[in-house]
Amino acid sequence: MLNRLPFDEALRSTVGIPKRSKLLDSSPRSRVWRVRLADRSLVIVKQITDGGDTGADADTRFAREVAGLRLAGRATGPTVAPAVLATDLPSRVMVLDHLDDLGKTDDWMPGYAESLARLHALTGPSDAGALPAWSGPTAADAESFLALARALDVSVPSAVLDELTALLDRLDPTPHHALLHGDPCPGNDLRTTDGVRFVDFERAALGNGLVELAYFRIGFPTCWCAMSVTAAPLAEVEDIYRTTWHGLTGRDVPGDLADACAGWLIQGDALVERAHRGTVDQLARVPTEDFEWGYISARERLVHRLGVVADMTRDHDLLHAVGRLSSTVAVRLLECWPTLRPLPAPDTRPWY
Secondary structure, eight states: OTTSOOOOHHHHHHHOOEEEEEEEOOOTTEEEEEEEETTSOEEEEEEEOOTTSOHHHHHHHHHHHHHHHHHHTTOOSSOSSOOEEEEETTTTEEEEEOOOOOOOOSOOHHHHHHHHHHHHTTOOGGGTTSSOBOOOOOHHHHHHHHHHHHHTTOOOOHHHHHHHHHHHHHTOSTTOOEEEOSOOOTTSEEEETTEEEEOOOTTOEEEOTHHHHTHHHHTOTTOSSOOOOOHHHHHHHHHHHHHHHHHHHSSOOOSOHHHHHHHHHTOGGGGSOGGGTTTSOHHHHTTTOOOEETTEEHHHHHHHHHHHHHHHTTTOTTTHHHHHHHHHHHHHHHHHOTTOOOOOOGGGOOOO
């Protein structure tokens, strides 16, 4: 049976004898069980499946998640991820520490920001090669963004291309080695008595932590439940992140948050769920169709991101032209489709 618990003799001898198991909701790319062992302890069993990928791709995701979790296991004091108790490579199975999730709270962001900084601070230059480098926007993404503006009859100043070319250079992950979760979305963060812990490290990478701190401003770009964080809550979580990072590393957070936000803006694949990324030019679809992911449409996500970049770059020496273009494109989208809704506030986030 496809959903039969994959728990072989080697796992039984290492972890214990499973007595009861419950299949949990998960993505098509994995199967996850909560398992009660003979000693009455609980564990999580996760099996990476093909999920439309080739077997080699599934093997890569398995290796990437295990590597990310083991690096996350370096945390001292409160942990930031479940411990890896055992693995079965041929079956792509990992047995993880069970986390007791406390569930819903309105004030979830401060703990999230602190744990995100603690996660990012766990790795450094000596870990180069332990995970793939973060994959950011490309020259093709920049051109797609400019093509979108033109398709909306917005003039593109020549300075914009120069700024985007320089932006791509600044976003090069090579000099950075923060442990990135890869998809730090609601549902992948569990609130425990010891703080927030992250799960689902299939997209773990090394890069600049600002690309994930940017989630608060840019609307959680890899998540179906996009949200808008503003004003005092935004200032609080960014201060918590930077203070935590500095306390752990003795250094200020490197890089420019405006760069990270602009990078998310020009990536059309950040408008769709993972299964549809890399298939077509998603930005090219926007002028002719408004496709939904979750309960938010692509145009609504895009208007939010355009507004964020416009606001952040008004006095930005290196992204001033990009910011002005972003503002104009946002206005144009709202002129064409005036019923587009703002992103919801974070107190509406889903809880699992």
